[in-house]
Amino acid sequence: MSISAIQPVPFGRRLKRFMADRPLIPLIILLVILVVILQVLRPGIVNERWIANTIKFAIPLAILAGCQTMTMLTGGIDLSVGTVATMSAFIMATQVVNQDPAVAFLLAMMPAVLIGLVNGIGVGVFRVHPLIMTLGTSLIGTGCLQVYQRTVIASGAKIPDFLAWLGTGVTYGFPNALLLFVPLAALIVFTLSRTGFGRLLYAVGDSERATRLSGVQYWQVITALYVISSVLAGVTGLLYIGLIKAPSLSLAEPLVLPSVAAAVIGGTSIFGGRGGYTGTIIGALILTVLTTLLTILQMPEGARRILFGLIVLFVTAAYLRIVEER
Amino acid sequence: MTANPLLDATGVAKNYGAVAALRNASLSVLPGEVHALMGANGAGKSTLVKILTGAIRADAGRILIRGEARDVRSPAAARRAGLLPVYQEPSLIPDLDVLSNLRLTGTPVEPFRAWVRELGIPDLDIRDTARDIPLAVLRVLDLARALAVEPDVLLLDEMTAALPANLAEKVLEVVRRQGDSGRAVIFISHRFVEISALCDRATVLRDGETVGVVDIVPGVEEKIVELMLGARIVKTHVAARGASRNAATGRPRLGVRNLRVGTKLNDVSFDLADGEVAGVVALEGQGQDELFSALAGSIRPSGGTIEVDGQPVKFSHPIDAIRAGLAYVPGDRAEALAMQRSVRENIALPFSAALRNWGPINMRQERARVVSAIERLQIDTRAQGEVQRLSGGNQQKVTIARWIAADARTILCFDPTRGIDVGTKQEIYKLLRELAGHGKSVLFYTSELEEVQRVCDRVIVIFGGRVVDIFPVEETDEPALMRAAYGLPRGAKADVGILADPTANISDSTTPVAAP
Numbered sequence: 030m031s032i033s034a035i036q037p038v039p040f041g042r043r044l045k046r047f048m049a050d051r052p053l054i055p056l057i058i059l060l061v062i063l064v065v066i067l068q069v070l071r072p073g074i075v076n077e078r079w080i081a082n083t084i085k086f087a088i089p090l091a092i093l094a095g096c097q098t099m100t101m102l103t104g105g106i107d108l109s110v111g112t113v114a115t116m117s118a119f120i121m122a123t124q125v126v127n128q129d130p131a132v133a134f135l136l137a138m139m140p141a142v143l144i145g146l147v148n149g150i151g152v153g154v155f156r157v158h159p160l161i162m163t164l165g166t167s168l169i170g171t172g173c174l175q176v177y178q179r180t181v182i183a184s185g186a187k188i189p190d191f192l193a194w195l196g197t198g199v200t201y202g203f204p205n206a207l208l209l210f211v212p213l214a215a216l217i218v219f220t221l222s223r224t225g226f227g228r229l230l231y232a233v234g235d236s237e238r239a240t241r242l243s244g245v246q247y248w249q250v251i252t253a254l255y256v257i258s259s260v261l262a263g264v265t266g267l268l269y270i271g272l273i274k275a276p277s278l279s280l281a282e283p284l285v286l287p288s289v290a291a292a293v294i295g296g297t298s299i300f301g302g303r304g305g306y307t308g309t310i311i312g313a314l315i316l317t318v319l320t321t322l323l324t325i326l327q328m329p330e331g332a333r334r335i336l337f338g339l340i341v342l343f344v345t346a347a348y349l350r351i352v353e354e355r
Numbered sequence: 356m357t358a359n360p361l362l363d364a365t366g367v368a369k370n371y372g373a374v375a376a377l378r379n380a381s382l383s384v385l386p387g388e389v390h391a392l393m394g395a396n397g398a399g400k401s402t403l404v405k406i407l408t409g410a411i412r413a414d415a416g417r418i419l420i421r422g423e424a425r426d427v428r429s430p431a432a433a434r435r436a437g438l439l440p441v442y443q444e445p446s447l448i449p450d451l452d453v454l455s456n457l458r459l460t461g462t463p464v465e466p467f468r469a470w471v472r473e474l475g476i477p478d479l480d481i482r483d484t485a486r487d488i489p490l491a492v493l494r495v496l497d498l499a500r501a502l503a504v505e506p507d508v509l510l511l512d513e514m515t516a517a518l519p520a521n522l523a524e525k526v527l528e529v530v531r532r533q534g535d536s537g538r539a540v541i542f543i544s545h546r547f548v549e550i551s552a553l554c555d556r557a558t559v560l561r562d563g564e565t566v567g568v569v570d571i572v573p574g575v576e577e578k579i580v581e582l583m584l585g586a587r588i589v590k591t592h593v594a595a596r597g598a599s600r601n602a603a604t605g606r607p608r609l610g611v612r613n614l615r616v617g618t619k620l621n622d623v624s625f626d627l628a629d630g631e632v633a634g635v636v637a638l639e640g641q642g643q644d645e646l647f648s649a650l651a652g653s654i655r656p657s658g659g660t661i662e663v664d665g666q667p668v669k670f671s672h673p674i675d676a677i678r679a680g681l682a683y684v685p686g687d688r689a690e691a692l693a694m695q696r697s698v699r700e701n702i703a704l705p706f707s708a709a710l711r712n713w714g715p716i717n718m719r720q721e722r723a724r725v726v727s728a729i730e731r732l733q734i735d736t737r738a739q740g741e742v743q744r745l746s747g748g749n750q751q752k753v754t755i756a757r758w759i760a761a762d763a764r765t766i767l768c769f770d771p772t773r774g775i776d777v778g779t780k781q782e783i784y785k786l787l788r789e790l791a792g793h794g795k796s797v798l799f800y801t802s803e804l805e806e807v808q809r810v811c812d813r814v815i816v817i818f819g820g821r822v823v824d825i826f827p828v829e830e831t832d833e834p835a836l837m838r839a840a841y842g843l844p845r846g847a848k849a850d851v852g853i854l855a856d857p858t859a860n861i862s863d864s865t866t867p868v869a870a871p
Contacts, residue, residue, distance in 0.1 A: 223716055224714055228703070229708075232700065235693035235694060235696055236693045238690055239692055241672075242673050243677075244705055246672060302695045
C-alpha cells in the first residue's frame with residue numbers, strides 16, 4: 030500500500046483526481062478564464078462597477094437556479110419559477126400603489142405559495158411528472174396574470190423604493206442585493222448539508238424506494254420542496270423588479286432555462302441525488318459573464334444565441350468529464 | 356435408452372464474472388418423455404434454461420438437437436430448432452390484444468384456439484387486451500401459444516404455479532399427452548406430486564453441475580433430495596442458544612393470523628417471540644416475498660391480521676411498521692440503499708424520516724450512533740463516501756447497521772446473505788444471534804437451508820402460500836428441511852413417500868389448512 034502511494038502518479042491523472050475531489054475548482058477556473066477573455070477583448074472593462082453589476086444580475090439567476098438545484102436533487106425540475114417570480118413582481122408593483130407595502134407583499138407571495146402547493150401535491154401525491162406539472166401550473170399562472178392585468182388593476186404600477194434600493198443599490202462597492210442573497214445562500218447550503226430535510230432531498234433523488242423503506246413519506250418531502258422553491262421564486266421576483274424596474278407579463282420568463290443551465294453547469298445532476306448549491310452559484314456567475322461577453326462581441330442576436338447554446342453544452346459536457354471518476 | 360435423444364446438452368458452463376453459475380451441466384431428453392429438471396435455489400436451473408432457449412450464451416459446452424450440433428444464438432434460433440420455452444412471467448405484450456400478440460410471433464390462430472379450448476378455457480375472446488386477462492389465464496395462453504407451433508421440445512418453467520386446480524389439471528394432462536405423442540417436455544417444478552404424476556426421468560443439478568439422472572419411481576424423492584444436497588448432508592453444528600429464550604413472557608412480540616395477500620399468500624399464521632430468531636423456509640415464489648412486504652408495510656394484506664405486542668395493527672406505509680418497531684432488510688441491497696450517498700447518510704436515513712426531524716442535524720450525536728453501528732458490524736469504511744463503491748457484503752451490513760443504529764426491536768431479514776462472501780455471512784449469523792441475545796426478535800428468510808440451522812431457533816415452512824409446518828430447529832437436519840421446503844411430510848422416509856400415493860394432498864399430512 031505504502032509503496033504504491035509513493036510511486037509517482039502521472040500529472041494528468043493526479044490533476045483529474047484533484048478536480049474530482051474538489052468539483053468547484055474547475056468551475057472557478059472557467060469563470061476566471063471568461064473574465065480574462067473579457068478583459069483582453071475590452072481592456073479596462075473589468076472594474077469595480079462592472080463586478081458589482083455582474084453580481085447584481087447574477088443574483089436573481091442564482092436564486093432561481095437554487096430552486097432548480099433543490100428540485101433536481103430529487104430528480105425533479107421547477108419550470109414554474111419564471112411565472113411565479115413574474116406574478117409576485119407584477120402584483121407587488123400594482124398593489125403597492127393603493128396598499129400598505131406589507132399587505133402588498135403578502136398579496137404578492139400568495140400565488141407563489143399556492144402554485145408551490147399545487148406543484149408539490151401534483152408531483153408528490155398524484156405522481157405527475159414534475160416537468161409537466163410545473164409547466165402546467167406555469168401556463169395557468171400566466172393566464173391568471175393576464176386576467177388580473179385586464180380586470181383588477183385600475184391604477185398604474187410603481188416600484189417600491191425599498192425594492193429599487195435592494196435591486197440596484199450599491200453600498201461601499203457592494204451591491205445591496207447581497208444583503209438578501211448571502212444569508213439566503215448560506216441557508217440553502219446549510220439546509221442541503223446539515224438538516225434532515227436536505228438529506229432527504231438527496232436520498233429521495235437517489236432511490237425513492239430506499240427512502241420509503243426507511244420510513245420517509247415521499248409526498249411530504251416533495252410538497253415541502255415545491256412550496257419552498259416557489260417561495261424562493263416569489264422573493265426573486267420582488268428583487269428582480271427592483272433591478273429591472275419595468276413590470277411586464279413576461280418579466281422573469283427569460284431566466285427559467287438559464288436557471289436550469291446554471292444548476293447543471295454547477296454540477297447538479299438532472300437525474301437526482303448529486304449536486305450542491307455552491308456549484309450552482311458559480312454556474313450562475315459563469316452564465317452572466319458569458320452573456321456580457323457575447324453582448325460586447327456585437328454579434329447579431331441569432332448568432333449570439335447559437336454561440337450561447339453551444340458554449341453551455343460544451344461546458345457541461347467537459348465539466349462532467351472532468352468531475353466524474355470512472 | 357435406445358432412442359436418440361431429441362436434445363442433448365453436455366458440459367455446459369457459464370460464468371458471470373468470477374461467479375460460476377454453471378460448471379458442468381448436462382441434460383439429455385429422449386423423444387416421448389417428460390423430463391423433470393430439479394435443483395435447489397441457485398443450482399443453475401434457470402441459467403441452463405436460458406442457455407438452451409438462446410436467451411444467454413454458454414461459455415463452454417455442446418448442444419445437440421436431434422443429433423446435430425446447433426449453436427443456439429438467440430431465442431429465434433432456438434425456436435427454429437424446435438425448442439420453445441414457457442417462462443414463469445407471462446410473455447404476452449400487455450397493451451396488445453391476444454390476436455396481435457399471436458401475429459407478433461407468427462403463431463397460427465386456429466391451432467392456438469384449439470389448444471386454448473383443450474386447456475380448459477372455452478370462452479376466450481382473442482380480441483381481449485392482454486392486460487385485462489387474469490394472470491392464470493395468461494399463463495395458459497402462453498402455453499397454448501407454444502403448443503400451437505408444435506415444438507419438438509417444450510420447456511415449462513414452474514408452469515402450474517399460480518394456476519387454480521382445475522386449470523393445473525388440464526395443463527398436466529396436455530403435457531403428459533405431449534410426451535406420449537413422441538415429443539418431449541422439460542418440466543421444471545418444485546412440486547414432487549406433479550413430478551411423480553407426470554415425469555419419466557429427472558435430471559438433478561447442484562452447484563452448477565448435473566449430479567444425477569434418475570427414473571421416477573415410487574420412493575425416488577429421497578434420492579432426489581440427497582442428490583440436491585450432496586455431501587452437505589452431514590448435520591451442521593447448531594449454535595448454542597436458548598439461554599435468552601424465555602417462554603414465560605406469554606404475549607408474542609409479533610403475531611400473524613391467517614394473513615393473505617392476493618393469490619400468492621393464502622393463509623399464514625405464526626408467532627415471533629422476543630429474543631428469538633425464526634427462520635422462514637420456502638422455495639422461490641411460495642409467498643415469502645409478500646409475507647415480508649406485508650409485515651414491512653410495503654403492501655397491504657388482503658386478509659388476516661398482524662399483531663404487535665398483542666395489539667392488532669394496520670400498516671399503510673413502511674413508516675407505520677417502523678414505528679411499531681418492525682424493520683425490514685430487503686434481499687436486494689439496491690432496494691434499500693441510496694447508492695450515491697455515504698455510509699453515514701445511509702445509516703442515518705431513518706433518523707431524518709419523520710417530519711419533526713427535518714431540522715438541523717445534531718452531527719455529533721449522529722456520528723456517535725453511526726460509528727457505533729459501523730463498529731458493531733465491522734463495516735469496512737475505506738470507501739465510505741459512496742455506498743456503491745463498497746463490496747456487496749459491506750453494503751448488506753450497511754442495510755442492517757441502519758436498523759441497529761435505529762434500535763429496531765424486530766428485524767425482518769429477507770435473504771441477507773445472498774451473494775456475499777463466506778466471512779461476512781458468518782458475521783451476519785453472529786450478529787443475528789447477538790440481537791436475539793439482547794431480546795430483539797428476528798424473522799429470517801434464507802434461500803440457503805444450511806443457514807437455518809446455524810441461526811434460527813424455530814423453522815416456519817411455507818409452501819404454496821401456506822404455513823405447512825412449524826418446528827424447533829433442534830428437531831431437524833438439512834435433508835428434513837429440504838423435504839419440508841418441497842412440501843413433503845417431515846420425518847417421513849422413503850417408505851411412506853408421497854410418490855407411493857399420488858393422491859395424497861401435501862397439506863393433509865401437516866398443519867391443517869383451509870381447502871383451496
